[in-house]
Amino acid sequence: MAVSQRRPHRTWSLLGDVKKRPSAYDVTAAKFNYHFRRDPAPFEMDPQAPFNLFYLANREGSPFNVEDWEGFRDPAKLTYADYVTLQHERETYVDLLTDHHEAAESAADLDPAWVATLRDLFVPLRFPLHVLQMTGLYVGQMAPTAFVINCANFQAADELRRIQRIAYTTKVVANAHGDDLAATAAARDPWENGEAWQPLRRVLEQLLAVRDWGEAFVALNLAVKPVVDALVNGRLSELAAQNGDEYLSLLMAEFQLDSARSRDWTAALVRYAVAQDPAMRDVVQGWLSTWQPRADAAVEGLAPLFAAAAQPLPAATVTAAALAERAALLDAAGL
Amino acid sequence: MPRLPRADWYDLTRDMNWDFSYVTEEDVFPELLSNGFGVPKQDWWTWDEPYKITYAEYVHNQAGKDAGLFTVNNVVGRSKIFENLEPGWMAATLAHYGAIAVGEYQAGIGEARMARFGRAASWRNMATYGCLDETRHGQLQTYFPYQALNKEPRLDWAHKAYHTNEWGMIAARHLFDDMFTANDAVSMAIQLTFTFETGFTNLQFLGMAADAMKVGDIDFGALISSIQTDEARHAQQGEPTLKILVAAGKKDVAQNLFDRMFWRAWKVFALLTGLSMDYYTPLEHRTHSFKEFMEEFINTQFIDQFRDFGLEAPWYWDQLLNEMNWVHHAYHLGVYYWRPTVWWNPVAGTLPEERAWLEEKYPGWNDSFGKYWDVMGENVRAGHPELTLPETFPVVCNSCQIPLCTPAGYAAGYLSSPLPLLLDLDGRRYTFCSEPCKWVFEQAPGQFKGHLSIIDRFLGGVIQPPTIPGALAYMGLSPEECGQDGTNYAWAHASVPVAGGVGR
Numbered sequence: 001m002a003v004s005q006r007r008p009h010r011t012w013s014l015l016g017d018v019k020k021r022p023s024a025y026d027v028t029a030a031k032f033n034y035h036f037r038r039d040p041a042p043f044e045m046d047p048q049a050p051f052n053l054f055y056l057a058n059r060e061g062s063p064f065n066v067e068d069w070e071g072f073r074d075p076a077k078l079t080y081a082d083y084v085t086l087q088h089e090r091e092t093y094v095d096l097l098t099d100h101h102e103a104a105e106s107a108a109d110l111d112p113a114w115v116a117t118l119r120d121l122f123v124p125l126r127f128p129l130h131v132l133q134m135t136g137l138y139v140g141q142m143a144p145t146a147f148v149i150n151c152a153n154f155q156a157a158d159e160l161r162r163i164q165r166i167a168y169t170t171k172v173v174a175n176a177h178g179d180d181l182a183a184t185a186a187a188r189d190p191w192e193n194g195e196a197w198q199p200l201r202r203v204l205e206q207l208l209a210v211r212d213w214g215e216a217f218v219a220l221n222l223a224v225k226p227v228v229d230a231l232v233n234g235r236l237s238e239l240a241a242q243n244g245d246e247y248l249s250l251l252m253a254e255f256q257l258d259s260a261r262s263r264d265w266t267a268a269l270v271r272y273a274v275a276q277d278p279a280m281r282d283v284v285q286g287w288l289s290t291w292q293p294r295a296d297a298a299v300e301g302l303a304p305l306f307a308a309a310a311q312p313l314p315a316a317t318v319t320a321a322a323l324a325e326r327a328a329l330l331d332a333a334g335l
Numbered sequence: 336m337p338r339l340p341r342a343d344w345y346d347l348t349r350d351m352n353w354d355f356s357y358v359t360e361e362d363v364f365p366e367l368l369s370n371g372f373g374v375p376k377q378d379w380w381t382w383d384e385p386y387k388i389t390y391a392e393y394v395h396n397q398a399g400k401d402a403g404l405f406t407v408n409n410v411v412g413r414s415k416i417f418e419n420l421e422p423g424w425m426a427a428t429l430a431h432y433g434a435i436a437v438g439e440y441q442a443g444i445g446e447a448r449m450a451r452f453g454r455a456a457s458w459r460n461m462a463t464y465g466c467l468d469e470t471r472h473g474q475l476q477t478y479f480p481y482q483a484l485n486k487e488p489r490l491d492w493a494h495k496a497y498h499t500n501e502w503g504m505i506a507a508r509h510l511f512d513d514m515f516t517a518n519d520a521v522s523m524a525i526q527l528t529f530t531f532e533t534g535f536t537n538l539q540f541l542g543m544a545a546d547a548m549k550v551g552d553i554d555f556g557a558l559i560s561s562i563q564t565d566e567a568r569h570a571q572q573g574e575p576t577l578k579i580l581v582a583a584g585k586k587d588v589a590q591n592l593f594d595r596m597f598w599r600a601w602k603v604f605a606l607l608t609g610l611s612m613d614y615y616t617p618l619e620h621r622t623h624s625f626k627e628f629m630e631e632f633i634n635t636q637f638i639d640q641f642r643d644f645g646l647e648a649p650w651y652w653d654q655l656l657n658e659m660n661w662v663h664h665a666y667h668l669g670v671y672y673w674r675p676t677v678w679w680n681p682v683a684g685t686l687p688e689e690r691a692w693l694e695e696k697y698p699g700w701n702d703s704f705g706k707y708w709d710v711m712g713e714n715v716r717a718g719h720p721e722l723t724l725p726e727t728f729p730v731v732c733n734s735c736q737i738p739l740c741t742p743a744g745y746a747a748g749y750l751s752s753p754l755p756l757l758l759d760l761d762g763r764r765y766t767f768c769s770e771p772c773k774w775v776f777e778q779a780p781g782q783f784k785g786h787l788s789i790i791d792r793f794l795g796g797v798i799q800p801p802t803i804p805g806a807l808a809y810m811g812l813s814p815e816e817c818g819q820d821g822t823n824y825a826w827a828h829a830s831v832p833v834a835g836g837v838g839r
Contacts (some may be wrong), residue, residue: 009484009488009491011481011484012481012484012491012494012495013491013494013495014494014495014498024478027477027478027481027494028473028474028477028478028481029474031494031498032437032440032473032477034437034497034498035441035512035516042517043508043512043516043517044505044508044509044512044786045509045512045513045517045782045783045786046781046782046783046784046785046786047785047786048781048785049517049781049782049783049785050367050781051367051512051516051517051518052517054367054368055517079474080401080467080470080471080474080475081398081401081405081471081474083467084393084394084397084398084401084467084471085398085401085402087390087394087398088394088395088397088398088399091390091391091394091395092395094391095336095337095391098337099336099337102337102338126347126348126351127351127353130351130456130459133450133459133463134450134451134459135451137447137450137451137459137462137463137466138447138451140443140444140447140466141444141447141448141451146440149443149444150470153443153447153466153467153470154467156447156450156463156466157390157463157466157467160390160460160463161390161391163348163351164348164389164390164391167344167345167347167348168337168339168344168347170344170347171339171343171344171347172339175339182344182347184346184347184350187347187350187351188350188353191353192353192354192356201356201357202356202357205355205356205357205358205362205363206357206358208355208358208362208363209358209362209363
């Protein structure tokens with residue numbers, strides 16, 4: 001077969017004359033988002049079509065913008081293949097952990113008082129965590145570069161992972177301690193009406209109404225998710241351990257790996273943006289001044305549920321720990 | 336493995352639907368991003384995916400699939416398989432990679448839209464997997480050609496194509512943006528997952544995977560058959576959405592969404608797959624003609640499935656059946672003639688035995704389309720290959736963005752007039768290749784009317800200089816990249832055409 005005679009590129013021509021051959025991670029994301037700042041409009045339709053105007057307003061027009069987003073890199077540098085391989089290993093671990101505790105019939109041995117705490121604090125979690133999944137995918141569809149899109153989409157998939165393990169555990173506990181725990185109402189009623197859950201529901205519903213991609217990223221990844229993760233993974237793991245639920249303690253701790261990955265790329269993206277344009281610090285801070293108090297209220301709403309356990313965690317301790325984790329993230333982000 | 340079977344607990348992963356208190360339903364699901372078409376909220380909550388999968392199952396399966404694929408790619412990369420691929424097959428795969436690879440990644444944006452703005456948690460979960468799938472497909476279909484970039488520089492188009500204004504890519508973007516990147520979640524479930532993925536992608540991928548294995552392109556065959564296993568899963572988001580629309584008395588909405596996208600998909604499919612199947616795939620490896628494939632897989636199996644929901648074949652069915660006889664032959668002539676405007680090297684596919692096959696599959700081909708090839712062959716044999724190259728540009732349809740081929744359809748006896756269809760709207764004249772293309776445009780003029788086709792740009796002074804070289808540069812084609820005859824005119828120097836069919 002006759003192949004073209006042109007001098008072979010070292011890499012994709014759009015990546016320019018590179019000295020070193022880029023990695024598989026680079027060449028399967030760089031400049032994939034061809035419609036960002038495309039002339040005359042992002043999409044190949046009427047430049048005034050509603051979708052073009054929507055993206056121009058909420059992506060190109062976001063105050064969170066720098067000259068070149070393509071230079072950002074996920075610290076974990078995950079391709080799709082890397083992501084599913086990594087999570088295949090982690091899910092294999094969780095399967096084994098589950099096998100071990102099912103063989104030991106651990107769920108049957110749970111203290112009824114702890115089951116009552118699970119009903120109040122654990123069972124409804126799939127509702128708020130689903131909003132984290134949804135908003136992660138909003139960031140994913142609106143972000144300016146595939147290097148950010150992939151991070152956001154993998155993060156959302158991690159939420160799906162956590163929800164499913166929570167759902168499975170809910171069913172196991174329900175089988176041992178009362179079927180009604182597995183009813184939708186057992187989760188939805190507290191989510192819709194429980195006093196402790198309303199501040200969280202308020203901030204998450206507000207998050208669902210955000211359209212600016214930068215604000216969605218800041219509100220989700222810097223304000224809300226860090227404290228939710230701190231409660232759900234960290235404090236709930238601790239609470240489970242001290243109430244004799246080793247399985248739940250190890251399960252929730254496992255999700256800290258996913259949350260750490262989220263925090264890493266979040267901090268890296270903020271640092272990247274501020275390095276590109278120092279004005280981005282104020283842009284981010286501006287949104288944080290709106291969203292942090294809302295997220296704080298959510299933490300304060302839920303903290304009493306930790307304090308109500310048979311072997312409690314003081315509400316003030318829970319709140320302080322969540323806020324400290326977020327403060328550490330903001331610090332890592334250079335904010 | 337954990338004791339509880341999936342069915343015991345799966346519903347707890349998909350019941351996260353509730354009434355908003357702090358914002359409105361419109362705040363969460365604005366019509367632009369999620370057109371509910373007036374179906375009550377609780378009806379959407381009944382959305383039930385026919386194919387169920389857990390996250391653990393997903394990552395276990397996908398990690399295994401990717402490990403297998405990368406092994407194949409690694410082994411093939413060290414062989415001479417790529418260098419020995421036939422020119423026609425190379426044209427087909429280059430066209431595929433350019434038009435599809437990054438487009439699939441963009442379908443991930445569409446899936447993310449459904450995963451955020453789909454109107455039920457169950458649906459949003461399925462779309463989350465779909466979003467991951469499309470990330471996979473975009474990455475695999477760039478990684479594989481990237482590995483062979485040092486063997487074939489034209490594979491650069493697997494990455495570059497969507498950044499260019501090459502005319503075929505304008506047509507591809509115009510289709511895919513309307514279908515997913517710039518479409519709302521509900522319409523997309525009908526138009527991307529049901530109409531396109533269940534119907535057309537299935538055909539493109541299954542057909543090409545089978546052909547790839549026959550021609551010995553193990554790499555490409557393994558790649559796209561693996562992709563198809565994902566498509567088959569996430570394409571099933573269409574059916575439950577369709578069921579809810581129909582049950583809510585919105586059959587007309589579903590029919591309209593379907594009809595619009597089915598026609599649009601047909602046009603680009605005829606261009607991409609029509610040429611691959613009937614001209615580019617080596618003759619000895621062809622199992623069906625493009626028309627037979629369409630009749631079997633789309634017009635029979637797919638439309639039967641569609642009718643099961645109480646919907647009907649589109650109103651333009653007769654035009655579709657008519658075009659299946661001729662339009663891709665006309666497109667092939669056009670692509671070959673304007674070959675400098677494409678990034679692959681088109682093969683003519685008109686050796687005597689190939690013409691005999693075409694005559695058998697499309698009776699009358701020799702007397703209609705064959706005549707053009709006779710003239711081009713004579714010019715080549717007379718030492719004037721330049722006469723087989725363009726000096727002007729065709730007229731392009733303002734809907735499908737593909738050059739108008741109505742004169743060829745008329746000359747072949749399939750159309751009653753060679754003239755295009757026209758529409759005057761707000762002081763501008765639009766040109767269309769067919770009644771359904773004009774109808775598609777009229778269904779959503781706000782989506783299309785300010786768009787300029789490549790010919791509008793040429794005539795409007797956007798393309799400078801307004802010459803063939805100027806236009807090629809505008810299309811992102813360097814002189815080395817412009818398509819050339821893929822067999823160095825071997826077809827023209829073969830013996831004169833034979834009449835009648837020979838079975839192969």
